[in-house]
Amino acid sequence: MDDVLREFLTETFETVENVDRQLVQFEREPNNATMLAHIFRLVHTIKGTCGFLGLPRLEALSHAAESLISRFREGAPVTTEAVTLILSTIDRIKMILKVLEETQAEPEGGDADLIAELTAQADGRVQEHAPEPARPTPLPPLPRPEAPAAAPPRVQQPAPQAEPDEPPRARQASPARPAPARNGAQGTGIAQSIRVGLDTLEGLMTMVSELVLTRNQLVELARHDENSAFKAPLQRLSSVTAELQERVMKTRMQPISTAWQKLPRLVRDLCAELGKDIELILTGADTELDRQVLELVKDPFTHLIRNAADHAIETPEERRRAGKPPRGSIRISAAHESGTITIEVADDGRGLDVARVAAKALERGLVTPAELERMSDERIARFIFEPGFTTIDHVSHVSGRGVGMDVVRANIELIGGSVDIRWTPGQGSTFTMKIPLTLAIVAALIIESGGHRFAIPQVAVVELVQPRGSSEHRLESINGASLLRLRDTLLPVVRLSSILGFDKPGQRLDPEDGFVVVLKLGKRSFGLMVDKVFHTEEIVVKPISNILKPINIFSGNTILGDGRVILILDPNGVVQRIGPSPAASRQEREDMAPRRRVQEDKSSFLVFRAGEGELKAVPLAAVTRLEEFEVSKIEAIGGRIVAQYRGDLIPIVPAVPGAPLHESGIQPVLVFSEGDRTAGIAVDEIVDIVEDHLEIKSTGQAPGVIGSAVIRSRATEIIDVAHFLRQAHPDWFETPAQPSRARSNRVLLVDGAPFFRGMLAPALKAAGYDVVALAEFDAALTVLQRSAESFAVVVADIESRGRNGFDLVEGLQVDSRTADLPVIGMASRLQPAALERARALGVFDVVAKFDRNGLIEAIGEAIQQREAEAA
Amino acid sequence: MTLMPRSGFADAEAAAETRDYVTVLVDGQLFGLPIECVHDVFIASEITPVPLAPPEVAGLLNLRGRVVTTLSLRRILRLEEGEARPGRMVVGVEYAGESFGLAVDGVGEVLSLSVSDLQLNPINLDPRWARIAKGVHWLENGLLVVIDIEAVLGSGSAEAPRASAFPPQKGFQP
Structure with missing residues (x-):
């Protein structure tokens, strides 16, 4: 069946059903103007749609019925006879609709009989021989709650189709809602609402928007005057405005x-x-x-x-x-x-x-x-x-x-x-x-870039970060593309001023002079570097002029409290504007946009080339910074290579033993820092950062290599950072005088994966702990039961299949010798269930496997706490 | 009444012998804006520039709580922008339901000019000027170029395509 026809039938059946019901009621209350208006509209709708679909019989019938009903509207008395006539017309319409549904065509035959009667009634000819109407009271002049032909305002949606899934809520919003007419109350039982034109609401909204703006301006003025007498009234105005705004907004709300x-x-x-x-x-x-x-x-x-x-x-x-x-x-x-x-x-x-x-x-x-x-x-x-x-x-x-x-x-x-x-x-x-929720008034963060202020919708803002070389939030860069190290993720960062074209080419900018607004769009995050951050403000969004729409980076504009116009940035537009840079194509950059979380059962690796163009990788978490040194800043002193770095000299070792460094231009270096020691590993080229689930196969022969893994379907060597750092600082892993007592710095590391033992053991040693690394949990339990007092902390993997750290903890707890030994769990993915279990078992802390610093901190805390308890 | 070459305001012209123009001055040249297009004449306080916008967009300004997109007539005519002066004269114009402003050097008196005196654009007029000019009136003390608001602000103008073709790298030049 034709879609349009089917739609028509469903809707018309319902409408006719409605008219039926309403007419019966109308007959009882002939003075109910609202109901009459409603009936009229229903019939009128049927007529219009029939004409449109080319259904002449239906059209003629509904037209005749409409004429009669419109006489009532003009004040003609409502007679039982007339109502019966309309009802039988409706029965006829129903009959035609039924046939129409079955055969998709109007049935043969004519309706001249009914139409003649209807017309006669409408013309008042029948009145001569009709008995005096039972209720001769002429209808009062009708208020017109709405123009009959105009589309009903959307605020109260018209009757929904009779769908079984329809929420009951929508039913209430049927157009049976009466106008203010008193009589209507009895008719439908809902008297507490009125119909308001949409433009009335829109107008109200605009006025409130202006009011909010004016309020903001007043507040701004009062801010400069501490003892202003306006303060108290302004406070009240402010709260009333807020309330008003909220209520007006409510009137625009509709259920989804x-x-x-x-x-x-x-x-x-x-x-x-x-x-x-x-x-x-x-x-x-x-x-x-x-x-x-x-x-x-x-x-x-x-x-x-x-x-x-x-x-x-x-x-x-x-x-x-x-x-x-x-x-x-x-x-x-x-x-x-x-x-x-x-x-x-x-x-x-x-x-x-x-x-x-x-x-x-x-x-x-x-x-x-x-x-x-x-x-x-x-x-x-x-x-x-x-x-x-x-x-x-x-x-x-x-x-x-x-x-x-x-x-x-x-x-x-x-x-x-x-x-x-x-x-x-x-x-x-x-x-x-x-x-x-709404488009008209939004909370926005006001920022400044290139000397101009802009608003960023608060919805998209996740946090604000001030990157500083010395703080934990640092800006890294790969060939000019900035990345922010934010906890365990690397976030692509773009300068707003360069997107907006404020930066002059060749201008040297201090990458750390400013703030990073971390924005989240769906699952994608990125950082927007701005010069200043002001405050959050409720702004009234005004549409942007059509001639500025193609810029596609501003979603609107607004007037601030000081009367100045500012533009509202559209984060989606900003993402699209992130143009190609020498370092990465747009796709690659977008590819980088999802935050690379270490906890997602995947690890982030920095992939680089070194030596004969081989691909090598290093866990990203281990790398402190990526630097590019001018070759002229690198020199050989006494057989060792050093580079000037932040007013200091740091040792540099090549990633492939004996491989030459670049002879001119730029030398990419991975910089590692630990405490006050810093060293660099020189590589040929930084290729990419990948996030993947890696299976690392231990190869074991070559020094400085932990194993190899397939990254993006290429065999890649995973280098042993510890090996290189030892070359740079022969004393790198020798214990600095950190932990005090001998007993309290021995850590038992239990992990089935050689890779993690290989990575963490040197790291813990570097932090000054004495590390015993074991692969077997049962063996670990035996060792601990035999000499619990010689260990300060146990660090165990809690996510491998089969026996894991949880079993170890359970084993330790049943034995009084080992019950109070703190255990730190490690997982590459911090799952709520695992965390729950860890908490239940009294595990001291759970850290992400690549979070070396987190682990060292946790160990430190565990030892401190133990010592405090012992004291 | 004789028929004359028809323009966009043919009906208005046919009905009246004269039309009123608000005269504005740009780079010493007198221009006329049809008075029915002009809503306000005001002095711009602060104009917020719009980065990445087409060059003729001077910026946004706040006119009694409304945001007005302001175009510089100088830039539209490809004239050198004089040194940035605060308090520029702006003519407020309504077009297609939006509020626009045209920044000019100065605003003069309203002139009532006979429709029949309007002459076609001279053929040697710079095409960039001709695009927005509807004709020329010969006054006693010079020439007045009648501005076609439609051509300046309308979608048929060069603004829209130029804006979309605007390369992302190119910045806003203050």
């Missing part, structure tokens, strides 16, 4: 279910069309958001559902074969989350086929094979949001044209939101959209 109304229907249609069985589950339907935002998320929902139904969810047959229930599901949920709304669209289909997306991206020339090789799966998945991208070879009319996902992204980003996808192959995929 209004954007979902058409979805159950859509899913049903898609099922029929695609031969699939899909269940739509909607949760959080009453989550409210600004209607302006709501308008913009309607389309994304449709596209996401089409996409899920067509691409993701398999046919019942395929599902059965995959061992899944034949009925697929699409789950949409919405929830408030700190000033934003998170909407998830999840399906239990086949998940994203990354290989296919990658192949298509290559085919379409969106990416080169070399770039693709370096991309994470997540980055590749984002290609589905490119305009015109599709993985389907045939175009169905459901989807596959490649419009859709880019509309989703465009719409969501337009309102300052973000969209992300995650998936499990064979299990399904989830699209997560984060959107702001």
Whole structure:
């Protein structure tokens, strides 16, 4: 059946049902003007749609009925006879609709009889022989609650379709809502609301926005005058304004279910069309958001559902074969989350086929094979949001044209939101959209760059960092691209002033003179370097002029308290502006954008070339800085190579023993610092930072190599940092006079992986501890039971399969000799369950495996605490 | 009434013999802005520059709580920008529901000029000027160039495509 016709039938059946009910009531209360207006509108709608679809019988009938009802509106008395006539007309309409549904055509025959009667009634001809109407009272002049033909304002959504999944909430918002007319109260039982035109609300909103601005200006003025008499009244004005603002905002809020109304229907249609069985589950339907935002998320929902139904969810047959229930599901949920709304669209289909997306991206020339090789799966998945991208070879009319996902992204980003996808192959995929509650007034961080102030929406701001060489937050750079070392992640950092074109070419800038605003867009994070950070302010977003829209980096502008206009930065636009740099193509940079968390069952490695062009890698956490030295600053003194570095001389060793350093230009060096010792390892070229799950095979022969691993399908040697540092400072690992008593600095390190023993043992030794490293947990238990008092702390891996640190802890606790020995757990991934278990077992602390400093700190604390207890 | 060559304001012209222009001065040249386009004439306080914007955009300013996108008529005409003076004269213009400002050197009196006296752009007029000029009036003490607001602000103007083609590297030149 034709979609339009089907839609029409569903809606008209409902409308007719409504008219039926209302007429019966109207007959009892002929003076109820509201109800009359409502009936009139319903019939009028039927008439309009019939004409549009070319259904002459229905059109003629509803037209005749409308004429009669409009006589009532003009004040003609309401007679039982007339109502009966209209009711029988409605019965006729129902009959025609039924046939229409079955045969898709209007039945043969005419309605001249009814139409004649209706017209006669309307013309008042029947009145002569009609008995005096039972209630001759003429209707009062009708108030007109709204123009009959105008589309009803959106604030109160018109009647939803009778969908079973419809939330009950939406039902209340049916147009049966009466106008202020007193009589209406009896009619429908809801008297506490009125219909207000949308522009009235918009106007109110604008006025409140201006009020907020004026308030801000006053507050700003009063700030300069400590003892102003205005202070108290201003305070009150301020709070009243805030309250008013909040309430006006509330009037613009609508439940998200209004954007979902058409979805159950859509899913049903898609099922029929695609031969699939899909269940739509909607949760959080009453989550409210600004209607302006709501308008913009309607389309994304449709596209996401089409996409899920067509691409993701398999046919019942395929599902059965995959061992899944034949009925697929699409789950949409919405929830408030700190000033934003998170909407998830999840399906239990086949998940994203990354290989296919990658192949298509290559085919379409969106990416080169070399770039693709370096991309994470997540980055590749984002290609589905490119305009015109599709993985389907045939175009169905459901989807596959490649419009859709880019509309989703465009719409969501337009309102300052973000969209992300995650998936499990064979299990399904989830699209997560984060959107702001409202667009009109937002909290924004005011910053300065290049002498100008800008606002950044607070929603996107995660934190502020002041990078300093001496602090734990340092700025590193790889060939000009800045990275911020932030806890255990490396964050790409861009200078706002260079994006905005304030920086003059060749201008020397102190990279640490400023602040980094850490921004998060979906799962992607990056740092924005700014000169100054002021405060957070509620700003009224004003749209940016059309002629400035193509700049694509400002989402709007606003007037600050001091009357100055400032521009609002669009973080999404900023990301897009991060242009190519000598160091990395845009894709690579975007690829770097996800924060590289060490705890994600993956490790970050810095990959470099040294010697005969071989690839080598070092755990990123071990590296303190990446430096590029001018060759002229490097000299050989007494057979050792040293470089001038921050007013000091540091020893440099080549990454491949005996390999020559660069003879001219720039020498890249990995700098390692520990306490007051610093040394560098010279490499030929820094290639990349990769994050991968590595299986390290111990090769063991060559000095300075821990083992090899396959990184991005290339064999890569993992170098033993300790080996090189010993070359640089022969005394690097000799104990400085740190820990006091002999007994209290012996650490038992238990880890099955030779790599970690190889990496951590030297590090702990470097920190001044006496380390005994064991691979077996049972052996460790035996050793401890025999000589518990000779160890201060046990450091054990708690995540390997089979026996691990937890078993060791349990073993230690049942023995009084070892029960009070502190145990520090290590995991490459800090999972809540493991943390919970660790806490329950009384494990002293759990640290990430690559967090060397964290481990050393934890050991220090454990020893201190033990000593304090002993004292 | 005789028909004359029609322009965008054909109806208005047909109805009235004269049209009123707000005269503005840029680089010594007198220009006329149709008075019905002009909403305000004011002195710019502080103009916020817009980085990466097309060169003719002087910036944004606050006009009684409204944000006005201000264009420099000098830059539109590819004239050298004089030294930045605070307190520039700005003519407020409404176009397509947005508020714009045109920064000029000075604003003169309102002139009522006969429609029939409007002459076509001279063919040797610089094309950049001709693009925004609707014709020329010959006054006693010089020439007045009538500005076509549509051409200056409209989508048909060169502004929009130039803005989108604007290379990201190129910065805002104050």
